[in-house]
Amino acid sequence: MQIRSDILRIYQKVHLWTGITAGILLFICFFAGALTMFKPQLSAWASPPSHVLPQIPTAQADRLLQLALAQHPEIAKGFTLHLNDDMYAPLTWYSRGGGRRLNLDTQQWQATLDENGQLLTQQVQPSQLGLLIDLLHRTAGIPHTRLGISVMGVASVLYFMALVSGVIFLLPTLVKTLFALRQKKGPSRFWLDSHNLLGITALPFHIVIAVTVVVFAFHDVFYDALGKFVYDNPPDIMRGAPLAQPLNISHLPPLSEIIATANQHAPGHEARSLMFIGLDTPRPVARIEMYSEQALMRGPLADFLFMQPYSLATQFSTFSPTEGGTWGRIVATFFGLHFGSFGGMPGRWLYFFMGLSGAMLFYSGNLLWLEKRRQQQKGLNYHNNRAKYA
Structure with a gap:
């Protein structure tokens, strides 16, 4: 496919600078995103076995709630019931912290029934490892969560531009070099071939990730705009109409x-x-x-x-x-x-490796840029030395 060389240079520069600008942030998010595929398992692994009370048959859930409520009236405000999941206690509620915010002072109560149907409770400090990984995935480690999510929304726009410009730049040599991993031509050529292969073969995956992250980052803006210009007083569909009188x-x-x-x-x-x-x-x-x-x-x-x-x-x-x-x-x-x-667990493993391949895509892109800068600097020093001693 023939594309004018000046147009190719433009797309090359767009690909280079959008990739470099967002590459480090995207590397962090993709690596952490791969780990989030096993977020509950990682949190369970980081928690001592004694921190998780044994599960009970679902038929005993009502008795468990009644006994726990008698000893802990605060359950009346809210609680979580876990069904047939050995990574969680049957009944949990927070006395401090909770939610998706990272809080090292979080305190959680757990409850279950023993072999005789009697109540067992304990207070634990749940592992924050899963939340930490999820937070890194959503914010790339930027301390302020809302700011970090917004920054990743902008980075995903650059990410999409890098994908499109990279494909266009690669089109003239796509068929010839797509599956060519030329190790004998030096490390830089091998990393370039690997970078191109990772980007093209997983292109649909990357497009979906880029577009959805933009939606995640700016969904409040989108919803507010829809509420103002499309709907009149949109309802809170997830909370419903308020009760005339609160119940208990x-x-x-x-x-x-x-x-x-x-x-x-x-x-x-x-x-x-x-x-x-x-x-x-x-x-x-x-x-x-x-x-x-x-x-x-x-x-x-x-x-x-x-x-x-x-x-x-x-x-x-x-x-x-x-x-x-x-x-x-x-x-x-x-x-x-x-x-x-x-796809169950096979699907999660597939996305785990896809996430790692995405992290490798940004790692190889930054590595190529650093190597190019090193070669340019080396050439510049060589010409300066020649001019000095001429």
């Missing part, structure tokens, strides 16, 4: 009924954990993680079902074909492709 945990239906209702919402999905938030407020919500190995899930580890915990009315879900229409399914598909939340 005594009005909560049996957990077994909530779990059964959630499982009936989407055949093929199974409730994995239930997080109850704001049970004593006008806007209570149950956020239920729904898992399926056959589905392309929207979240990093599962789909989500939001229910009104007292009436069991569905407020929002990320997996129903009717939720959000065609556009909603497109968004959910992009999210699932970003997180690699499909």
